[in-house]
Amino acid sequence: MAQLIGAALPVTLQLMLLATVISVVLSLALGVLAAQTDGRLVDRTIGGLAALFQAAPPFWVGLMFIQLFAVALGVLPSGGYVPIGDGVKYWFSSMIGPATVLALPFTAAMTRIVRASVADELAKDYVRTAKGAGIPWLTILMRNVLRNSLISPITVLGLYIGGLMSGAIVVESVFNLPGMGTLLVSGADQGDLGVVRGVAIVSAFVFVLVNLVVDVLYILLNPRAAEAVAE
Structure with a gap:
């Protein structure tokens, strides 16, 4: 069991x-863009x-992704896993499809949270004051707006990791990757409670x-949370 989980x-x-x-990356870019074009x-x-x-x-998004990028365009493999030791290029090619499909629903949710948080920050007085003082917009965005806006998304990021x-x-399962999910399904199908229990504990x-x-x-x-921890 340990060898299976280790692999x-x-x-x-x-x-x-x-x-x-x-x-x-996508949720930050799209969230900021949406907030700026409110x-x-x-x-x-x-x-x-x-x-x-x-x-x-x-599963539907995954199948459509395979149909488009693997079958129709032929730019990505339809499934399977290539270890990173066999070449970063081939590893990335085998992982970018499933990673994108896995990321899409969470990107969508995080984009909406980032958009709301950035929009709130953009409406605050310090942003208008900084713009009036002639501070470059990119500096305001990176040093102040984004830093303050990221607090809310980060609080829910841990919950999304569980998702x-x-x-x-x-x-x-859709992309035929030999990961923990595939191992869990295989263990459940075979009635191997040891594997199922091990996957659950490690997860x-x-x-x-x-x-x-x-x-x-x-x-x-x-900073306020840091001060509270220090106290």
Whole structure:
């Protein structure tokens, strides 16, 4: 059992890490863009797409992704896993599809949270004062608005990580990845309670560890929380 989990865990962790990076980058970019175009076509389009992908079933999105990028365009493999030791290019090619599919619903949810948080910050007096003082907009955005806006998304990021773990079960099955989700399904089908129990315990440990990291990030970004911890 330990060998099975030891072989499957790195695949799932790589999938979750890549999906998290994709989700964070896209949600920040789209959330900020939507907030800056509040009420306009771009904002409404991003909001509509976010609602669509948040509601779409991951298995359907995965199948459509394979149909488009693997079958129709032929630019990505339809499934399977290539270890990173066999070449980063081939590893990335095998992981970018499932990671994107896994990231989409969480990107949609995080985009809406980032958009609301950034919009609140943009409406505050210090932003108008900074703009009136001639401070470059990019400086205001990066040093003040984003820093203050990230507090709310980070508080829910840990919860979404749990969703990533459950979503990985579906995505790994669709893309035939030998990860924890596939191992869990295989163990359940074969009635191997030891494997099922082991996967559940390891998954719970990963979830707790990730939430600990998220809590540390929250303290670093929120000075008031850091002061409370120090007291």
